Amino acid sequence: MKEKLARNIAIYRKERGLTQEELATRLGISFQAVSKWENAVTMPDLSLVPELCRTLEVSIDKLLGYVSQDKPITIYEEEYKTENYYWGTEPNSGVYEVLKAMPPSRRLKLLDIGCGEGRDAVFFARNGYEVTGIDVSDAGIEKTKRLAEYAGVQVNVLKADVLDFRLDKPYDIIYSSGVLHYIKPEFRQEIFANYKQFTNPGGIHVLNVFVHKPFIAPPPENEPHAYKWHSGELLSHYRDWLIKDSAEIVFDCNSSGIPHQHAMSTVMAQKA
Template sequence: MKDKFAKNINRYRKEKGLTQEALARQLGVTYQAVSKWENEQAMPDISLLPEISKILKVSVDKLLGYISYDKQVTIYEKEYETSQYYGGVNPNPDCYKVLELMPPTKHLKLLDIGCGEGKNSVFFARNGYDVTAFDIADAGIEKTKKLADIVGVNVKVFKADILDFRLSTHFDILFSSGVLHYVKPDYRQEIFHNYKSFTNNDGMHFLNVYVQKPFIAPPPEKEPYSYLWKSGELLSYYHDWLIESCPEIIIDCNSSGIPHQHAINKIISKKY
């Protein structure tokens, strides 16, 4: 718990633009005390946790590293609870670009960000990648495990919120499809810095985001925690990487039973 608290208080303090001295002043403690918390040398008195939570605007559970949700975060949590696979079991076509550009001719660690019901994660594992995946939906995680068992492959899957989870180990490939619109704009720079920092040299990112266009009507699904991207925004985070491709396309969708369209920006980029 101490290590998780140290990382979280450091992260949320910086997100609020507070120095250790400023936080200490508001809490009525010394800056050395805050420094010890962030360096895993000590924990604050339990009576301080509510005030820390109030100042940093984050729950005590999150500060301590626990995942606790009292509200639905995505519209898919209920959809995944059915026996059928909501998104099917065939991989996203973008998975084949990973095979083409980074074939598993050697040991490659791949992270599937927001794996849903696991169709892409299982596809990658079946083709020889060392796959780790996470999602926020319990039902999606269980279906990922079930699909992996049926196919006979290993996928290391766990529950995490994309807003809270940060990489602490390196990967060769980061893959994400239809998930990054859950990242609030204020979090994007810090999250992508983390993703890039924990990508091995010669590693690649295969990502897509939904972008806002005035000629595309809002989707019929009502998602209160969805934040569309702007054209070119995703590309801006990869100015220092090699851009293999970055197309923007319009796709037809019928996921809700109501025909509609999405504007999507994809990026394939490589770290040198």
């Protein structure tokens, strides 16, 4: 609890653009006290918690880590509420790269970051991986559970915002497709360091991100919480890992009913 609270205070303080000194001034305490909170040395006095939450613009539950998101941050929350699967149930092509690179010849723990409606997470579980999926969409989580039940497999599904979520136990494989643009640029270094820290030796990351290209028109979907990535940026987080594959592609998309294109960077990297 103390470590989670410490991390959340630091995250939400930075999201509000406050320094430790500025937060301390607003609360009428010393900046050393804030520093001790964020380093999990001490915890805030109970009397300060309501004002701390008002200043950081979060609920008490969210500050304590019990609620991942106060309001929808993805445009797909409503789309996932339909009976049909918005993205279908066939997995992305990237799942086969995982199978080839690290087949489940032994028990392997896999994390699907932003599992959506579960098509990739369920595919991995059907092929023998021990799968955990996270997503911020309640409707997506329910559809993932439903798809897993239909397939007769177990997928541990958690509600979490990719911006807030941090690992506290190791995985062999971390996989994510079409989700990491929800991470603000200023948090990417810290978040990827966490992903890398909690990856077992020999483990792999198989990830992709949408990248900005001036010759490609913006997508028709209005995503207010999406943030641009640039060519080479994803790869730069793995300069100390073995790069097993990396590419940049442009592809056609019709997800909104309006034909458009995306540019995407992909990486498969292995921890020594």
